[in-house]
Amino acid sequence: MFVRLPSYKSLKSKPPPNYIAGVGRGATGFTTRSDIGPGIYSIAALGVHKDDEDDEDDLRENFDEFEGYHDMGLFNSAEYDDKDLEADAVWESVDEYMASRRKDRKEKRAKLEMDKYLIASNPIINQQFLHLKRDLKNMTPEQWDSIPEVGNYSRRNKRKRFKSFVPVPDTLLERARQERALLASLDPKSLAAGGTETPATDLTAVGKGRGTLLSLTLDQFSVRNFTSIDTEAYLAGLNSTKILSDADISDIKKARLLMKSLTQSRPEYPRGWISAARLEEVAGDIKAARRLIQRGYHKCPKNEDVWLEACRLARPDEAKALIAKGVKANPNSVKLWLQAAKLEHEQQNQIRVLMKALQRVPTSVRLWKAIVELANEEDARILLQRAVECCPLHVELWLALARLEISYEQAKKVLNKAREKLPKEPSIWITAAKLEEAANGNTESVGKVIDRGIRSLQGEGVEIDRDVWMKEAEVAERAGLIVTCQTIIKNTIGVGVEEEDRKRTWVADAEECKKRGSIETARAIYAHALTVFLTKKSIWLKAAQLEKSHGTRESLEALLRKAVTNQPQAEVLWLMLAKEKWVAGDVPAARAILQDAYAAIPDSEEIWLAAFKLEFESHEPERARMLLAKARERGGTGRVWMKSVIVERELGNTSEERRLLEEGLKLFPSFFKLWLMLGQMEDRLGHAANAKGAYESGLVHCPKCPTLWLSLANIVERMKGLSEARAVLTMARKKNPQDPQLWLASIRAESRHGNRKEADRLMAKALQQWPSSGILWAACIEMVPRPQRKRRSADALNRTNKDAHVIAAVAKLFWHERKLDAARDWFNQAVTLAPDIGDFWAWYYKFELRHGTDDSRNDVLKRCITAEPKHGAWYFTVISLPI
Template identity: 50%
Template sequence: MYQFKQLVVPDFLNKKAPPNYIAGLGRGATGFTTRSDIGPAREGPDNAALEKAKAAAEGKGPRGDDDDDDERFQDPDNETGLFNAAPYEADDEEADRIYEEVDAKMDERRRVRREAREREELEKYRKERPKIQQQFADLKRGLAIVSEDEWASIPEVGDLVRKGKRQKKFADKYTAVPDSVLLGASSQSELSHSLDAKQQLIGGFATPANTDGTMTDFVQFGQARDKVLGLKLDQISDSVAGQSIVDPKGYLTDLNSIVVKSDAEISDIKKARTLLKSVITTNPKHAPGWIAAARLEEVAGKQGAARETIAKGCEECPTSEDVWLESARLNTIENAKVILAQAIRHVPQSVKIWTKACDLETDVKGKKRVLRRALEFIPNSVKIWKAAVSLEEDPEDARILLSRAVECIPLAVELWLALARLENHANARIVINKAKAQNPTSHDVWIAGAKLEEANNNDNMAETIISRGVDILQKKGSTLNRDQWIQEAEKAEKEGYIITCQAIVRKTIGMGVEEEDRKSTWMEDAESCIAHGSTATARAIYAHSLKEFPHKKSIWRRAAFLEKSHGTRESLEEILQRAVRYCPQAEVLWLMGAKEKWLAGDIAAAKGILEAAFAANSNSEQIWLAAIKLEVETGEYERARILLASAREKANTQRVWMKSAQLERQLEMPDEALKLLNEAIKRFPDFAKLWMMQGQILQFDKNNIPAARDTYTRAIKQNPKNATLWLLASRLEEAADMQIKARATLEKARIMNSKIPELWCEAVRVENRAQNTPMAKALMAKALQECPSSGLLWSEAILMESRPHRKARSADALKKCENDPLVVVTVARLFWAERKVDKARNWFNRAVKTNPDLGDSWAWYLKFEMMHGTEEQRADVVAKCIAAEPSHGEKWQAVAKDLRNIGLGTEGILRMVASQLQNTI
């Protein structure tokens, strides 16, 4: 019998459903409503919502003041309650926007306090929990003084915790090598003394190709290869002359150059062929489609198919000159001539076809025949007329052709000008006049007429033609502006017509320029012309500017510098004489005139110019010093003393006093020099050079070290920011064997002037001279932190490195200061030491171009050329240095300011500095 268990009904079926429960809602079962069920337009609140609102109004209910469900904190876009079904209209959006702006404004007002509070909290947090990097900052700074030996002695870090366990574990897992491996390794180096069965099959002279006994005959392979090669050579040989045209040396190279197309390229060609076939089928009168199809076949290597395609294109598009030209290109020369002959029948007005037909002819006679035939069909083609004229060897024949050409094309200005060049002066003038009548708005005709008159020495007529031409062109409405006229003037200058160039500038330089902008605009135009190499045009602009502004010193100075750079000595003297007449207060102009006379050897004229300058500028310091220098250079020391005494009374300046003391020291009278310096220091205590001279006289001339030390001490108190005084004081202590005091002086100087690289460099050199290399390296590291872009420090740092590390140090230096001449010279010296002459020369040339005023660069360059250059290269360096007139440089100034070298010119100082240099890298 079967027993049935009683079914147990779940307990939850007897319970009441939860609030708001809807049966089937979880699986998507929803009810539906009809219009009668909806009721009014807006749904009113249900009973639960009403009870909830009533409780909130009475202050009852579970919510408190801090409840997150408070209606005050509801999202307007997700409202619940009474207005959950209300539409979100424009006024609601406007209200929300206003509230957002108010909130943003209030947040901005509190931002400063909030950020300050956040900064305080962050600083407090960092003080309580500093980073590991900050905790070890002092230890990292101490690593700067660690020597190389101490670095090398630091042991390598390894995993020392599990070292013993790991070795023990590896030892427990040792596995013996099998005997088969050992046997195979031993048999690899043995020699075989017997042959196997396959080798013994036919005596070992052939290798069986298969295991069934069939053999491979390599002799037949070689014979077949030779036969195929012979067939190829026969195919490409000349069948007429019987001589091969194959280059035996380049044959294999030609085979390697054959491009084997891949499957993808072949597929692309097939797709393109299909597309182009569709193009020329649907629209057979479309010429570019035929050209593209022919070029596709050419790219695919099917020359015959390409010719056939373009031939069909010529039949379909007989009036397209591009199709005929493409067909001529794809065929041989003889076939191309026939094709172009057919093209001329269909397109007789095509200049391109006639020009191509002319190019296919090999002899001049045939070219002339084609071009003259072309002129019968298109007599108005300038290109064909020019080609026909260029083929004529006889000028008379060319003149006849051009006469006919200007009749056919009267508007072709270039043909008129070509005809005028072939005529004599009288006929050329007639031709130019006819060209003006036919082309009234062409400026080229008027300029050509002016050039014609200038070539025949009619300068006044050239000026008149330009003036008249510009007026007529402006009346006719010419569109040429002032810049274009200046370009025409530059073009005339390059062709050698200076008078025409000047006439154009004078007539057109003021076109379209405001009254107040004339000077600045003209100066910019002149500088632009100088940059283009048009010095005559710039000279004409300056001349016109000086006529309008005769009392402007800046224009006279620019004009004088232009004559100095690109003119003659006579032209410079002439313009300087005119300049001082109009601008007698311009000291620079007087000094330039006196210097030019002095360089020319006319001392009397130079003194005369300076006397006239004294009359116009009685209290000018520069003129006094120039006169004194002239007297000193010529050996008139007594006259120089008298002039200096007068200058101290009339032009009481610090430089006059310094030159007075310098002259007394030069004449080996240190006591008189010290008297003058004491008086000058009382008058000008802030002028550091007076203190320097006094200290050097006491140290070197009088050998009074304590007095010199006292002088430098007082000078530093008066001028604490002058680095040179600190350097001289340190070198004084070092010369007196007071190394500690020299270091202390430099350290004090660096404290007061931390960003001056010369002080850091001197401190490093002091340590190097004392053989204290670790301290020198530590100081150099600190120096590069203080002055990271100093070329002096980087140059010294490169030289301090050992030879293997200099290259890397140079790369770092070039990143920090790429265009510094000291770094560039140091890199050039490195290449010089490695015997890379060309690279060294390029870097030396780059250094002198970067800063031509640095004399040390020129000295190193000359030293290099003296060892590795030719006489011409050395002379070129000396000439460029003399033109640059350098005046700075550590070694250059030491030689130039030495009293024993007074009177040496730039070349003498250059050679003396170069002789003292030694490339000890």
């Protein structure tokens, strides 16, 4: 069966009117929104005639954007329920998601196309030079310096291509003719002939003459002939010349507009004129600044600041006349009168100006002070007498007049008048007390004046500020008026202080005064505190330390005598007093003091040991041995046995030394120093095995003692080598995990035997475990190669918070680099931070021996003796124990 297909022309032809496809086959036709788009159904498609306007309006009213026409369509009778709403929401979210995906893809594609266009087709300047900017990081400083300076290549200063010619006006020609007539010279022939013509002038000769005259004038003012030129001021002026950039010029132009608007809108506002003038001064146009400030003082003649600014900007020869105008316009301005006096160069003229000012403003304290400073002593006293009459409420004038009075009686009268005028001023009473001490020498009246002054001020309702009075006491001390200082402290130190806070507050006040250098004030505070807290040992010690640092030996002994009398149970005060006598060379007096101390405190072991030390170091070994024997009989501790062994060792009595050690170890087996001394004795006698056994026995009783472990490792290393010593030190680190000295001993043992890698490994592990250990960082600085020591020193200072061991290591580093001043400073810091470590003093003294003077060496030695160092490296401690 063959079916005839429609031709191409029939497919492209229009269908007949009212044709609906498929009707012949029984199909039902309908139209969806996808067929007609988002618009409203056409009236023709619905079978409605256009001329029926009423039906068309009804159709528009029945149309809904979502549902279409209410009475038409396939689903016009269906209901829109919640499921339909949920479905529509889902489809809407899907549409939004797809739209967002398309949006991101579209934006990314547009950005790629734009970047491709900018980089490949039309790149900007920044992208063109981007690879060159990256190469700048590889440039050396020499290459940077070789870059030439940027010059001015603009066409701003080039000649214009075309010149414009303007006709000369007649006025200019007439002026030229008149000038030519004046410069012309008379011709005798012309005069004789009765002629009136003006001869021609040689303008070339006139030009040469003017050039010669100008050169002569410049030669007179040349630098070579001007011998009094100030070269430093000239160079300073050149250095102060400011070259403005384009941005600065733009800012100045904007500021000028603002200042112009301000001065025009508010011409009576003085700060506007001042700001405008200063702006021109900054811009470098001093003439414009003078013009603006001139307009300013014409607009604001009653403002003194405008006149002062005009005087500052004026030329030196015009300043006096200008300030005179200002004074005339403002006769009561103190600032203008002072400026007028300042402009005078002779002292007598300055006094004359100030006298005129005081005639106009007699109540100005500033004018009176200025004229008194210029006058001599006699004239100043007369002026101050007039000043206190005009300004009776200003205390400084009264006090100055009292100081200038010749006699004590006149000064006292002045202060009495001042007290009547100013009954609430405490400085008058303090000045009266100073007067009693300085002029009259009556120290008893000082206390009465201060006491009466405080009562009078309190009666007037004045609150006594203890801080202010303490400052006045320090001022009196600096003036040498010690009694006044002590009296002020005595009467005011307890004002406003709670009873339970007195001790803490007074000690803090004394320490602050000590830091400021007010020693007498601190001494007065301690003296008053000791009258209240007579039995407080801490205050006695603070006062004794103050006297030891800043007082005399007699004052310290007197204070300690008073201290042991009021506090006989404080053994430290007895020991300090005995030591002062001993240092002074009075051994019998020191011995007597210790006997008195023993009578006051019979069971004090410290006093027994101090008496032993006195006798032993005074080369009285028998007395020392006898004292120690009595101390052992009374049941002394291990320290007494240790001192006894030291005496026998110094005397060379080895058998007695061994006996005392054996007896002491039976009584005090846990006292590690006895085991240490036994091992040292055996090692000294050449019995290394016995010394090793003594150290091992000591570690049985004292396994936590690092000094015994170090001594054992030292002797084992000498006997059996590094491997055995390494095993001992490893065991020591396990027994004492919190002691960095054992790690340091292991590191040094490996270094001594050339095992550099193992030493570095141990150092890294030790620093990981103790990152803030000063002794480890100091050793680390010495171990690293020299080029790395500076960087390692900086790390050590940051990690250890400037430990004394690290500071000493840095000082030695500066010494090796021949930076002597820096090395001296760092050695000084080390001994200041840790004065008890003898190693620092030894290095410091060795440095001064090589690079210092006799004074510096003696100073270091004296400070070391005063500090009495007792600690140091462990091997020094092992060799010699302190007595």
